Amino acid sequence: MLVILHPGTDPELSARVLTAIEQMGGRPVPMTGYNRSAILVEGDRSRVDPRRLRALPGVEDIISDAKPFRRAARESVSEPTVLKLPGGLTIGGEEIVIMAGPCAVESAGQLLETARAVRAAGATVLRAGAFKPRTSPYSFQGLGVEGLKLLAQVRSETGLLIVTEAMDVETLEPVAEVADIIQIGSRNMVNYSLLKAVGRLNKPVLLKRGMAATITELLLSAEYILSEGNPNVILCERGVRGFDSSTRNVFDLSAIPLVHQLSHLPIIADPSHGTGDRHLVPAMARAAIAAGADGLLIEVHHQPDLALSDGGQSLFPEQFSTLMRDVHAIASLLGRRVAAAELVP
Ligand code: PEP
Ligand code: MN
Secondary structure: OEEEEOOOOOHHHHHHHHHHHHHOOEEEEEEEOOOOEEEEEEEOOOOOOHHHHHOOOOEEEEEOOOOOOOOOEHHHOOOOOOEEEHHHEEEOOOEEEEEEEOOEOOOHHHHHHHHHHHHHHOOOEEEOEOOOOOOOOOOOOOOOHHHHHHHHHHHHHHOOEEEEEOOOOOOHHHHHHHOOEEEEOHHHOOOHHHHHHHHOOOOOEEEEOOOOOOHHHHHHHHHHHHHOOOOOEEEEEOOEOOOOOOOOOEOOOOHHHHHHHHEOOOEEEOHHHHHOOOOOHHHHHHHHHHOOOOEEEEEEOOOHHHOOOOHHHOEOHHHHHHHHHHHHHHHHHOOOEEOOOOOOO
């Protein structure tokens, strides 16, 4: 970090900047140039707050070299993180993991039918919310603990792994008992107590981008989980709010290569919530794989027209099978493969 001082800054003011840096644990190294001066900050910069320095009289600019997220940063490890999932699956390496299923668990029949369909098409993880964060309190809120029981049953009947959302700290424990991957939804990306709580578990966490979150904020939320000791974080791009209501969200495809540039963590794509329209989902799913996504989260329903939530963006099983063929083709072009587990039974 370099603190640039205004030309001709009073020595008393520069001394105050030096003291502030020392107070925050850094080691200031004054550098005097021909017509301006600067202070290089060395030593432990972890507590040196650039905003506090920028506000001091005499300071013109701060040139920061450090990323605010440390554990999530690409430079913090030598290789991209490859997470091990149950059933011998990996995510973040060569394998592309396909997670598919209904928005919500609605009934035993709906869940099993849809699970069988996505499994037949080649998905290895079943997605479905038992606890649903709905925009309106009058919309279907999910089956709760009953839904978790159905998820556990379907896992033992199909062998599919389960990704399901934990909405709050109070219900995290029952969710974590059933989930192979705990989903933290868009609305909870900044629920820091929930992030810390999943950070204390040893289960993979699927962290979705908040609907108005920057990439830096997404990575800082991941940092909360990592810094509590859980290294198993999978990020998810699911679109951000835009000004145009033609699509539900603006699906940010560039987030995928950008996150790979900035972080060692895997990132998957959710084009279902990203677009909100089943006619747009396959194209965006193919594009996400082409952009380097480590997996997909796709809403599929055996009868989307009857779905209790997100029916309009849920694929029919046949559409999902067609998409899977394309995903295989794109993956192999890129030297990757779609993960296939030994699904028991
Ligand atoms: C979901 O995946 O069902 C969901 C609620 O998504 P998001 O948190 O991205 O809105
Ligand atoms: Mn949904």
